[in-house]
Amino acid sequence: MPQRAHAEVSYPTHSVRIVVPFAAGGVADITARIVAEKLGDRLGQRFYVENQPGAGGIAAARTVISSPPDGHTLALLTNGTAVSVSLFRKLPFDPLKDFAAVSSLGFFDFIFATSANSGFRMLADFVAAAKAKPGTLNVGTINVGSTQNLSAELFKTAAGINFAIIPYRGTPDIQVALLQGDVTLMIDSYSAMMGNLADGKLRALASSGGRRSEATPQIATAQENGVNGYDVVSWNALFAPAGTPPEIVDRLNAALREILADPEVKKRLLGLGIEARGSTPQEISDRLKSDIDKWQAVIEKAGIQKQ
Numbered sequence: 001m002p003q004r005a006h007a008e009v010s011y012p013t014h015s016v017r018i019v020v021p022f023a024a025g026g027v028a029d030i031t032a033r034i035v036a037e038k039l040g041d042r043l044g045q046r047f048y049v050e051n052q053p054g055a056g057g058i059a060a061a062r063t064v065i066s067s068p069p070d071g072h073t074l075a076l077l078t079n080g081t082a083v084s085v086s087l088f089r090k091l092p093f094d095p096l097k098d099f100a101a102v103s104s105l106g107f108f109d110f111i112f113a114t115s116a117n118s119g120f121r122m123l124a125d126f127v128a129a130a131k132a133k134p135g136t137l138n139v140g141t142i143n144v145g146s147t148q149n150l151s152a153e154l155f156k157t158a159a160g161i162n163f164a165i166i167p168y169r170g171t172p173d174i175q176v177a178l179l180q181g182d183v184t185l186m187i188d189s190y191s192a193m194m195g196n197l198a199d200g201k202l203r204a205l206a207s208s209g210g211r212r213s214e215a216t217p218q219i220a221t222a223q224e225n226g227v228n229g230y231d232v233v234s235w236n237a238l239f240a241p242a243g244t245p246p247e248i249v250d251r252l253n254a255a256l257r258e259i260l261a262d263p264e265v266k267k268r269l270l271g272l273g274i275e276a277r278g279s280t281p282q283e284i285s286d287r288l289k290s291d292i293d294k295w296q297a298v299i300e301k302a303g304i305q306k307q
Helices: 002-010 027-043 055-065 079-087 123-132 147-159 171-180 190-198 246-260 263-270 281-302
Strands: 016-020 047-051 073-078 099-115 138-142 164-168 185-189 202-207 233-241
Touching: 016 027, 016 055, 027 047, 027 073, 027 099, 027 233, 027 246, 027 263, 055 073, 055 079, 055 233, 073 079, 073 099, 079 147, 079 233, 079 281, 099 123, 099 147, 099 171, 099 190, 099 246, 099 281, 123 202, 138 147, 138 171, 147 164, 147 185, 147 281, 164 171, 171 185, 171 190, 171 202, 185 190, 190 202, 233 246, 233 281, 246 263
Parallel strands: 016 047, 016 073, 138 164, 138 185
Antiparallel strands: 073 233, 099 185, 099 202, 099 233
């Protein structure tokens, strides 16, 4: 027992990097930076974000799992990690075996949106139109295999409708296409389109979660629009390399749960459309496992080619 107590007070002994598999400026990156700042305040050493974008989060994962399992290099994993397991022919890491779960950081829905001059007022209108004229409507998402893209595939199945999914390089391209009438509907994060929603250029028809999000309580869910069983919630979480001592995981977990319960942090993240919420290591590990199974089924049904 004295050794465990010593380990708890001696971590961290120097600066800690959080490796993020995305470029700076996105939802996951901003979340990580807010949390890193607070972890530094609480644990007495600098926590900083290192961005290593790349397909499937492979570069970022390799960096973390090849680092000493001492809690001084951490990974930001997301539901995109769960997607990558089935999307890539051979992923050079196993997220369930190569990482030790620490805690969730936040959860966020996707928004189904159309242009403000569209005749659709709610998602049920789009579903009715798609049933009346199968295959004639277009839905824009970012690249094939992204969670947004797979959310559109799942929407087809859950609603029993057919439409064309048009992939774009980035969210700005989709929004231009939507405003020009090239696509009828888009699916993306609230933070990605909040400016155009606030300006009245876009209209939110529904959110993707099983219940209304604290960030967008005014937006009805897809289930409320009659799409039974539709429930897509994205998440981000901190993981450490496998083999990290449990007392270090416990210390990080306790700090994170306090930080994510802080009203100021909650408010900052809600402004990005994210519900700040910590978890036990087991809870976020179980979520990763269940999402791997969920998205594998969607990828197989959609016939998406492995990369």
